[in-house]
Amino acid sequence: MRTTGKVLVYLSIGIFIAIGLLLSYVKIALPDVAKSKNLKIEYTPARIQRGEYLANHVSLCVDCHSTRDWSKLSGPIFPDSKGVGGELFDETHGLPGKYYSPNITPYQLSNWTDGEIVRAVTTGVSKNGNALFPIMPYTHFREMDQEDIYSIISYIRTLPSQKSTVLASVSNFPMNFIINTIPVEADMKSMPSTNNKIAYGKYLVNAAACSECHSKKEKGENIKGLEFSGGNQFNMPGGIVITTANITPDTETGIGKWSKQDFLNRFIAYRDIALNPKIVSKTDFQTVMPWTMYSGMNDNDLEAIYLYLKTNKPVKNKVITFALE
Numbered sequence: 021m022r023t024t025g026k027v028l029v030y031l032s033i034g035i036f037i038a039i040g041l042l043l044s045y046v047k048i049a050l051p052d053v054a055k056s057k058n059l060k061i062e063y064t065p066a067r068i069q070r071g072e073y074l075a076n077h078v079s080l081c082v083d084c085h086s087t088r089d090w091s092k093l094s095g096p097i098f099p100d101s102k103g104v105g106g107e108l109f110d111e112t113h114g115l116p117g118k119y120y121s122p123n124i125t126p127y128q129l130s131n132w133t134d135g136e137i138v139r140a141v142t143t144g145v146s147k148n149g150n151a152l153f154p155i156m157p158y159t160h161f162r163e164m165d166q167e168d169i170y171s172i173i174s175y176i177r178t179l180p181s182q183k184s185t186v187l188a189s190v191s192n193f194p195m196n197f198i199i200n201t202i203p204v205e206a207d208m209k210s211m212p213s214t215n216n217k218i219a220y221g222k223y224l225v226n227a228a229a230c231s232e233c234h235s236k237k238e239k240g241e242n243i244k245g246l247e248f249s250g251g252n253q254f255n256m257p258g259g260i261v262i263t264t265a266n267i268t269p270d271t272e273t274g275i276g277k278w279s280k281q282d283f284l285n286r287f288i289a290y291r292d293i294a295l296n297p298k299i300v301s302k303t304d305f306q307t308v309m310p311w312t313m314y315s316g317m318n319d320n321d322l323e324a325i326y327l328y329l330k331t332n333k334p335v336k337n338k339v340i341t342f343a344l345e
């Protein structure tokens with residue numbers, strides 16, 4: 021008996037040491053991505069213009085890195101807050117911690133090289149080497165065209181420099197360890213020709229990270245077979261529960277019966293609302309779908325997105341998108 025006892029003690033000590041070593045490895049040696057490139061992007065007018073379009077209407081950098089006005093439909097940004105950050109993404113969105121969007125105006129980024137911004141946005145590693153939480157969809161941005169990433173950076177360099185104080189993000193246990201294993205090297209792909217509408221639509225859906233909200237996840241990965249079928253919940257103040265819609269081509273519970281024009285119209289309706297934001301009362305329909313910003317996408321891009329979504333597998337999943345508890 022006594023020997024068995026001793027063996028157990030040694031075994032537990034061994035296991036403790038092994039776990040300790042593993043955790044120190046994860047904390048100290050990871051994230052393991054290459055140093056940022058020594059890079060100076062040429063901020064041409066064409067790049068700034070393309071970047072403005074992508075950052076405001078497709079990849080929504082500006083949506084997350086500004087302050088949003090939730091007294092209005094779909095939470096448009098306060099116009100003077102472009103890039104100042106401070107939005108909180110936390111447990112009420114089902115996240116394993118509290119993540120604040122940093123200031124991305126020159127106030128914060130002027131001492132970052134272009135290479136450091138490219139690395140942060142496409143691999144999830146900040147200037148100081150810390151891992152970022154993938155609420156910022158770098159797991160999508162890593163597959164964008166390098167030229168588009170350069171354009172976005174050219175544009176954010178033009179944002180008015182504004183001071184703001186943003187709290188540091190905190191991951192709960194065990195995400196404070198796991199987070200270091202998430203960043204991987206970028207895998208930039210060239211943008212398909214806009215004539216190849218389905219491939220181009222797929223590129224946009226990735227760049228806009230639609231699946232981050234519209235696909236159910238398990239341990240950070242989309243659940244296979246349920247992509248784009250919705251069902252993720254957001255608990256809003258006032259007992260409002262918003263659930264993401266099924267945007268697979270299922271005819272009863274998805275967008276299977278929608279014509280291209282039906283699809284476009286849903287976005288186009290928000291172009292007016294973007295100009296004249298609509299105040300919502302406590303019981304009015306409210307949504308986290310960033311309609312206001314996406315509505316600035318041009319019709320050709322929206323059409324390509326529609327055509328791509330129609331090629332996905334239909335999934336039956338009835339969703340009530342808006343409910344009061």
Ligand code: HEC
Nearest residue numbers: 079080081084119120121122140141146152153155156189
């Ligand atoms: C869904 C919201 C969201 C979107 C979209 C988004 N970000 Fe972020 N971003 C964040 C959050 C939150 C963090 C901080 C994450 C953390 O602290 O772990 C962050 C971090 C960053 C950082 C690192 C800053 C620092 O001080 O460490 C940069 C740079 C950045 N984002 C730029 C961008 C750009 C450029 C885009 C568009 C291509 C973009 N972000 C899109 C939410 C977002």
Ligand code: HEC
Nearest residue numbers: 228229230233262263264265266267307308309310325341
């Ligand atoms: C921040 C989360 C979020 C992102 C990102 C997002 N959506 Fe949504 N979306 C929602 C929610 C929540 C709803 C349901 C409420 C509503 O209709 O506004 C919704 C509704 C929709 C609807 C209406 C479906 C219906 O049955 O009425 C369409 C179409 C749609 N989204 C397409 C997209 C596309 C395309 C993208 C990417 C370009 C996208 N969404 C990105 C959250 C999101």
